[in-house]
Amino acid sequence: MSGLIVRHLSAGYSKRQVIRDLSLPAVPAGTLLGLLGPNASGKSTLLRAIAGQGRSSGQIELNDEDLNLLSHAKRATLVGYLPQSLPGTTSLVAYEAVMAACRAVQPNFREATVEDAIESTFDDLGIRHLALERMSHLSGGQRQMVGLAQVLVRRPQLLLLDEPTSALDLRWQLSVISAVRRMLEKSRAVGVIAIHDINLAIRTCDQLAVLDRGEIIASGLAANVITPEVIARAYGVSSRVETCSRGIPFVLADGTLG
Amino acid sequence: MENHSARYSQAAVRPAGPLARRYAVFVRVRLAILGLLALFLVVAFTLDVFTGPAALSPISVINGLLHPENLPGPVRYILFNVRLPYAIMAVLVGASLGLAGAEMQTVLNNSLASPFTLGVSAAATLGASLVLVFGLASIGLPQEVIMPASAFALAAMAAMLIHFLAQTRTNGADGVVLFGIALVFAINSVVALLQFVADADTLQQIVFWGMGSFSRSTWPKIAIVAAVLVIAFPISLRNVWKLTALRAGDAQAESLGIDTNRLRRNVMLRASLLAAVAVSFVGTIGFVGLVGPHIARLLLGEDHRFFLPGAALAGALILSLASVASKTIIPGLIIPVGIVTSIVGVPLFLSLLMTRDRRI
Numbered sequence: 171m172s173g174l175i176v177r178h179l180s181a182g183y184s185k186r187q188v189i190r191d192l193s194l195p196a197v198p199a200g201t202l203l204g205l206l207g208p209n210a211s212g213k214s215t216l217l218r219a220i221a222g223q224g225r226s227s228g229q230i231e232l233n234d235e236d237l238n239l240l241s242h243a244k245r246a247t248l249v250g251y252l253p254q255s256l257p258g259t260t261s262l263v264a265y266e267a268v269m270a271a272c273r274a275v276q277p278n279f280r281e282a283t284v285e286d287a288i289e290s291t292f293d294d295l296g297i298r299h300l301a302l303e304r305m306s307h308l309s310g311g312q313r314q315m316v317g318l319a320q321v322l323v324r325r326p327q328l329l330l331l332d333e334p335t336s337a338l339d340l341r342w343q344l345s346v347i348s349a350v351r352r353m354l355e356k357s358r359a360v361g362v363i364a365i366h367d368i369n370l371a372i373r374t375c376d377q378l379a380v381l382d383r384g385e386i387i388a389s390g391l392a393a394n395v396i397t398p399e400v401i402a403r404a405y406g407v408s409s410r411v412e413t414c415s416r417g418i419p420f421v422l423a424d425g426t427l428g
Numbered sequence: 429m430e431n432h433s434a435r436y437s438q439a440a441v442r443p444a445g446p447l448a449r450r451y452a453v454f455v456r457v458r459l460a461i462l463g464l465l466a467l468f469l470v471v472a473f474t475l476d477v478f479t480g481p482a483a484l485s486p487i488s489v490i491n492g493l494l495h496p497e498n499l500p501g502p503v504r505y506i507l508f509n510v511r512l513p514y515a516i517m518a519v520l521v522g523a524s525l526g527l528a529g530a531e532m533q534t535v536l537n538n539s540l541a542s543p544f545t546l547g548v549s550a551a552a553t554l555g556a557s558l559v560l561v562f563g564l565a566s567i568g569l570p571q572e573v574i575m576p577a578s579a580f581a582l583a584a585m586a587a588m589l590i591h592f593l594a595q596t597r598t599n600g601a602d603g604v605v606l607f608g609i610a611l612v613f614a615i616n617s618v619v620a621l622l623q624f625v626a627d628a629d630t631l632q633q634i635v636f637w638g639m640g641s642f643s644r645s646t647w648p649k650i651a652i653v654a655a656v657l658v659i660a661f662p663i664s665l666r667n668v669w670k671l672t673a674l675r676a677g678d679a680q681a682e683s684l685g686i687d688t689n690r691l692r693r694n695v696m697l698r699a700s701l702l703a704a705v706a707v708s709f710v711g712t713i714g715f716v717g718l719v720g721p722h723i724a725r726l727l728l729g730e731d732h733r734f735f736l737p738g739a740a741l742a743g744a745l746i747l748s749l750a751s752v753a754s755k756t757i758i759p760g761l762i763i764p765v766g767i768v769t770s771i772v773g774v775p776l777f778l779s780l781l782m783t784r785d786r787r788i
Contacts, residue, residue, distance in 0.1 A: 242685050245685060253679035257680055258676060262676065265451050267676045270731075271676070274686060288447065
């Protein structure tokens with residue numbers, strides 16, 4: 171099938187295994203899977219493992235291609251991974267940072283191709299006005315947008331985003347997610363996004379998976395996944411799941427448990 | 429709310445025209461700055477050839493360069509065995525140190541990194557001192573060959589030690605520079621010990637070597653330094669995109685499929701080769717590898733397509749000017765150029781550090 175399949179994945183560091191024998195629901199092309207879970211539940215490790223970073227074993231297939239069989243460089247052309255850390259404050263202007271990301275991965279692209287890709291990426295994200303600013307003059311949220319542009323500019327078939335909205339205000343959170351969704355639909359790519367805001371995830375992801383201590387404790391459609399029991403188990407908080415005026419569930423956290 | 433959306437949409441609409449075209453202006457300005465740096469370097473080089481204790485007029489120098497066969501013997505000797513080798517060596521060593529410093533600063537993500545501050549230069553001094561004191565000439569090679577070879581070997585070892593530490597990165601990038609400083613102190617104490625056991629003649633040679641001077645420049649040495657630079661520079665240029673991507677962050681570069689550890693190792697090897705070869709022929713010349721990249725960064729930013737050539741040009745320019753100064757500060761006397769770069773380098777570096785906070 172076209173899409174992402176992750177089965178029996180184990181990953182971690184040399185001394186500590188973070189996730190063991192983990193399987194994700196199949197993610198069809200053009201859709202977005204949201205990864206929820208408390209801090210240190212293994213979301214970042216999972217994304218890094220799919221991106222091919224760190225030690226891991228298991229089955230990772232993208233559009234029927236086994237990613238583990240690909241070279242580092244070839245995998246980087248297919249997979250766009252946005253790390254959780256923000257891009258650094260350098261004297262590079264945003265345009266250069268994005269161009270370098272494109273050139274370092276795709277050295278054979280023609281100049282015009284690269285220029286077009288950069289242009290449309292800045293437009294898609296609505297950050298055209300930042301293109302010629304030095305990274306050191308940008309705010310954390312703005313640098314996060316540039317970091318995302320570095321990933322999107324390469325038009326990857328698999329997008330792995332580790333909390334791309336952590337430094338963003340409300341408006342930019344929504345515009346980032348909708349830019350990602352547009353790109354997924356346009357290029358029939360697969361997206362996996364680690365995200366802390368449960369309500370944002372419910373509204374914007376096609377499927378959700380909840381991680382707790384390296385295990386998937388619930389996965390599938392939001393309505394089936396998001397229950398007070400799952401939230402209590404993952405986050406240790408008591409909560410209510412209600413329905414908003416548009417019929418979409420939303421979560422109200424009431425207090426910590428135990 | 430309305431204010432808010434007005435602010436956002438205004439910001440999104442303001443710039444006109446394709447980004448590529450507007451960025452091209454950036455590129456043109458940077459190329460012009462590189463051109464200016466090259467022009468200044470030519471001027472500084474010319475001045476360097478014109479100045480010296482032997483009072484040759486500029487006209488006689490030019491005539492001598494154009495028609496060497498008409499020159500009287502001593503003047504020809506001064507021109508072709510002193511002035512030209514000095515001036516060319518200054519350009520080559522300055523460019524090597526500038527390039528090495530720039531690459532080290534990028535891969536260690538620390539603008540205080542340079543062959544001098546990381547102990548590569550000090551290690552070269554130790555290597556040379558070892559040969560001077562223990563006279564390893566018994567292996568059958570002339571001292572001319574053994575001394576640079578030994579200086580290079582120790583400089584490369586220091587660079588590998590630093591690379592190893594940078595790789596473990598338990599102390600972060602600052603830890604690497606602190607380690608470099610510790611290494612400088614440690615090596616200097618060993619050199620001091622060697623100086624203590626050396627006889628008077630050797631002691632003088634060690635001290636003089638440590639000062640850094642072009643007086644040992646010969647055409648074969650120039651050829652070696654030039655060859656290393658000519659080989660290393662294109663390899664550096666092949667990595668410009670990776671190095672630029674690395675400036676956005678380690679995790680970012682790794683997510684691009686760049687093997688950052690390998691990149692770091694290769695760059696440190698290449699940079700230490702450049703620095704070690706340069707200092708092993710001319711002795712310790714500090715601050716050029718530190719200040720050159722700083723000037724290039726202020727003028728050109730950190731797109732390595734411009735930053736690396738700019739750092740090489742700036743290093744060459746600084747050392748050429750320092751060479752001119754070393755011949756003119758005390759008329760009739762050539763001060764070791766390493767003394768000049770240290771005297772000028774410290775205030776220059778401090779002022780760059782202060783302007784950096786404003787500009788970057």
